[in-house]
Amino acid sequence: MNEFTFERATLPQQAIAAGAKSPTAQLGATVRYIAGGTNLVDLMKLNVERPQQVVDINGLPLDKIEKLPGGGLRIGALVRNSDLARDPIVVRDYAVLSQALLSGASPQLRNMATTGGNLLQRTRCVYFRDTAHACNKRNPGSGCDAMDGYHRTLAILGTSDSCIATNPSDMNVALTALEATIQVQGVGGERTIPIAEFFLLPGSTPQRETVLQPGDLITRVTLPAPAPGSRSVYLKLRDREAYEFALASAAVVATVKGGTVSRVRVALGGVGTRPWRSTEAEAALAGKPVSSASFRAAAEAALRDASPRTGNAFKVELSKRCLVRALTLATTQA
């Protein structure tokens, strides 16, 4: 691990001023905020992250969950994953988020990890995490050892010739299905970013993962008021029952009226280079009867553009079945 200077911020402006000195907020950032540290310290030990300055933001007043007058929910960026998962309003009104959080990591990690940190969680691709290997995300232009190497856990949607790394977060998939917005404070002031616009596709610049600029500090994540009559489910499929990332997952928020799907939001995890909102599946389901045939057709639509490689081709069918099962669970009366 490289040496670095360590500072504590007590006000957001202090953190932002420090962060703004970095030439980038993406890979290669010279200044990093630390909250839970569960991803940053891990990557610093691997020398994938080498900030010269680490700013501890745990003291910032961003750790509340507040119900908003319009019925939405505002979540502070420093709320710990475990607290968010257990919050009574989240459990009741945004069950998919609670389920997604509880399916991830471990109790210890959830006690440390924060909303903001989980949003920025990096890929688990073994070549990204190993500086001895070629990785366009970590070292632009150096190549991608995953393409013809070990890519069982990597993406089949949103890939490019440069990168097939999966976004590994469960929380992000749930937030995507819930159409969350992300509040960011930066050198230019405050702004709100819909989650659909927050994450970037790798394209020819896989080192750029989000729209964040130097100095940007995620302050809150806001959920809209729950859709009336909706039920939500997160289903995660993986090699073992716990303590493992998703091979395929699905977050579904569905409203059923008279046996038909009147409103649905679908996001897929474990298969995309970013949390994968599937408007294709949603369009295929709108107004359709609640049936396995409808669900299967939606799943086919969702995975139509999949670009699998030999080592992860199984994910195409797995992801379809995952979505069908999630839709079934979300639309079946308990």
Place this chain on the structure above:
Amino acid sequence: MAAHFTDLLDQQQESPAAGAAPDTSPDVTPKNSDAQPQREESSGLLSHRVTRRSFLSQAGAAGVLATAPPLLAAAEAVPDPAAAHHDETAARPTVPVTLNVNGEDHHLQLDARTTLLDCLRENLNMPGTKKGCDHGQCGACTVHVNGRRVNSCLSFAMMHAGDKITTIEGLGTPEKMHPMQAAFVEHDAYQCGYCTSGQIMSAVAALKEGFGPTDDDVKHAVYGNICRCGAYTNIVAAVQQARKQI
């Protein structure tokens, strides 16, 4: 030579294995693991309790490893102890921080890169917390920060000024075990013992968080702690017993 040193280790008392307190017998200086033991004039025997940790530390400094028996020399070459210490004595920038561990304040000067885990084990000489994977994937390093379980390997020590940190050493002692420790002993809930302190710290914190009554509920509550020896069945039994007493 080999026989002599083996006998010395065998003569010492072994502390109970259940993640209990490490080598803190009164005549070993707790803050300096390189402290030279006192030698009896006549016999040359070490007069204080020798542990694996103090033996290796003292042996390295005295160059004893260089005269190790043929079996050891046949293995990979032993580095020259003097050379091995060279880099560690080079000056590195350090920062002051006060950490509260098991109710006691410690004023430290730390390299900013020091994780809470390394601080506990190396700077504070509390090796009860173990380094399994060092990447948050095994749970062996589990401690309590303000009563909540965390992986100490993924946190910088600097970040914990003002926090109340509890380690296995603060949970109980061989003489006065925490009910969870006692249950682990009773149910033989460990084999090599390396995951054990993490298992115990995790289970104690999990009870505070609350979980369901079945064995499956227990497993789900502590799945962030893995055990290569496979002592899971007994670990679950120990937790199921201890939860009735806590």
